[in-house]
Amino acid sequence: MGNQNILALLLFAMAALHCGISESMDFIKGNCNDVIRLPCKATNRTTTYRYVIWYKIESTPNPIIKRKNGEETIFANLTSVSLGEKGALELHNVQPSDSGEYKCFLAADIGGRNDDSFIRLNISECLHVSTVYPSTMIPDDSCPAVDDITVNWAVLGLSLFSMAKIILCIVTVGVCDRVIFSTAIRKQEVMGSNTGTRSSWKD
The missing domain is CATH 2.60.40.10 (Immunoglobulins)
Known part of the structure; x- marks a missing residue:
């Protein structure tokens, strides 16, 4: 019985000492x-x-x-x-x-x-704050690359445009000439009919 009391007293003393150190x-x-x-x-x-x-x-x-x-x-x-x-x-x-x-x-x-x-x-834990700014860069696929437009295609395009202008001018001149020619013929026919009418009046 005495040994148990001594053991309990030692355990209590150790616990108290540990708590005292921790505190x-x-x-x-x-x-x-x-x-x-x-x-x-x-x-x-x-x-x-x-x-x-x-x-x-x-x-x-x-x-x-x-x-x-x-x-x-x-x-x-x-x-x-x-x-x-x-x-x-x-x-x-x-x-x-x-x-x-x-x-x-x-x-x-x-x-x-x-x-x-x-x-x-x-x-405390380290906080890593990163500031993200909106990008002002234009995506690569939004505009055609300059290398894609070759010199040959550019020359061909200009040539076709020039030919179209020439053809349009020729057609326009042809239409104008035809209108003028038709107008001249009508004037001549009108003048001829007027001349025949005047001759019949004189007879």
């Missing part, structure tokens, strides 16, 4: 392509340490960047990373893939105690 974890939101600064809260508790290193917690912690003796070593370039004041992690041009949980680890001096802090980052 105390900072949460930062950002937009696509922003510059994000993740503070290392562990540096607020200690200022003496050998080096600081940042991890991204996925299936296993993946090291991102480390600073030791003023020199920085980049292990995995998620976007463009650097370390700011007090070990803050700076992410440039962040993407949705940068979302997740991050860990700042401080390696203590000999005889000291290591420390760490956690922070969660959430980056």
Whole structure:
């Protein structure tokens, strides 16, 4: 019975500790392509340490960047990373893939105690806005290509047009001559009939 109480007390303590850690974890939101600064809260508790290193917690912690003796070593370039004041992690041009949980680890001096802090980052989806302008180009098939009209066809067309004009002129002249000729004959017939009438009057 005593062992069961101890086990239940341990489980309760672990659950409380887990909830306490989860509730105390900072949460930062950002937009696509922003510059994000993740503070290392562990540096607020200690200022003496050998080096600081940042991890991204996925299936296993993946090291991102480390600073030791003023020199920085980049292990995995998620976007463009650097370390700011007090070990803050700076992410440039962040993407949705940068979302997740991050860990700042401080390696203590000999005889000291290591420390760490956690922070969660959430980056919104990137919005790609494309402006579509109406096209003013005329489709290729709306007008005949110039190459389709050859010189030979152009010459033939002009020749036929010229011949049609000549034929029309000939017909017009012929009709006019015929009308004039018919009119002259009628005048002569009228004059001849008038002359015969006058002769009969004299007789």
